[in-house]
Amino acid sequence: MNRRRDTVYIVDDDISVCRALSLLLKSHGFKSQTFMRASDFLACKHPKSSSCLVLDIRLPDIDGLALQDAMAARKLTIPIIFITGHGDIPMTVRAMKAGAIDFLPKPFTEKKLLDAINRAIEKNKTQNKEEAEIARIQRRIKTLSPRELEVFCFVAKGMLSKQIAFKRGTSLQTIKVHRGRVMQKMHAKTVTELIHFAEKAGITTT
């Protein structure tokens, strides 16, 4: 497995834990970046490669759960593996509910950590693919003219060309032309695919 491009971020206020984890991950071919504070991690650049975050619950500035919330607010989709020296069950529940990959009580074996990291990176790859697809769809939507966008929205709502023509007060032929152009610009082979694109871009609801 080529892991050269996979980054593991480590946030732990114990420098020795950071160093040891980083060495261990390096021995497994992962690139890692360590931070002693949650704010340092938030401030750094997160390139769009597949990555995951190994995060201690107790940190000097904001705690791990708060960082999880902050990341969600910034739409920073990096899967999190929590590590903690406290076997705190309510915290585990909260973290897992908020989408954490795993919750490892310290000390943990390399096997447990690597299992979790592999799952996290897989998840992140899927997330990145998904995000890339949404970005692609949105880029395509931007190429639509206002009229085409309108037709796209009507089609997304499940309206037939006839209904759209009636609603717009234009001829069926005009709508069909617009619709054809929408399909072309959106790279959609079928109407179902077009509706699927609309869903992904969050257009059905608007």
Added chain:
Amino acid sequence: MTNIKQSKLKRKPRILKGKRTRSGERVRLEGLVQRQADKLKIKNRQLRSGIKKQIKSEKQIHIDAISIRKKDLEIIKQREELLHVTRVGKLAEFVSSLAHEISQPLTAILSYSQAAERMLADREPKIREILRYIIDDDQRATAVIQRLRALLKKNAPEMKPIDVGVLISDTIVLILTDAIIRSVLLKLKIDRDLPLVRGDRIQLQQVLLNLISNSFDAMNSISGPREILVSASRKDKDNVIVNVSDSGCGIPAQSIPKLFTHFFTSKPDGLGMGLSISRSIIEAHGGRLEIENNSKRGATFYFTIPINKRDL
């Protein structure tokens, strides 16, 4: 002569009179004695019945004293129980902090060794063997910590609807003697029609006791009046707020951020666990525990606690 005669004459009847008087006197005296004896008898009787009554009432007093002592014992017992819970809680928190501190280097040692083992791949079999031993012993220490954690797993709080007013007065009873000994004036101000909150009675009592006894300690060395005001009111539509305000020495500003952390204490014999435990209890209840110095004197600790929304 006549004088003598006269005197004789005069004397005679006197003697006669005296004779008569003597016997009369006896009678009179006897009567008097009798009457006195009777009076004494009555007095005696009264005294006896008085004594009886006295004994009776003494018995009553004794009985009362016993029942008071019983009540005292109950209070003492409750206090002991609460103290025990607090002590166990402190110990648990202490051990869990210790486990956390130890788990950090153990994590590092384990990861270092496993990294080294991996980097050696199939070279240096002797060193790899040593690394194996290090890993095994690290895991032995880990097992000890895990056992400790399992042992101290906190019992889930028993959440029930609670009347804050009753909670406060129940708690006050437990520290009343202490307040008297320390000549502290305890005041209560509990709003009427407070809604029930949801919580674990013992744990909340533990928090209140902790706050009040902190206030006691804060007033140990002050010369002014020693007062504690415990008040409860509705904070907003979801929460009740409880304040414990004292006229003590207040909290130095630089100590406030550290106040709720483990092992922080200003008392010579303190463990520095009370407030951190109290805060974790309140947070587990969905409330907040905060502190503010009063504008005049002393400090106010206050916590919020969510209103019981179930069973409505």
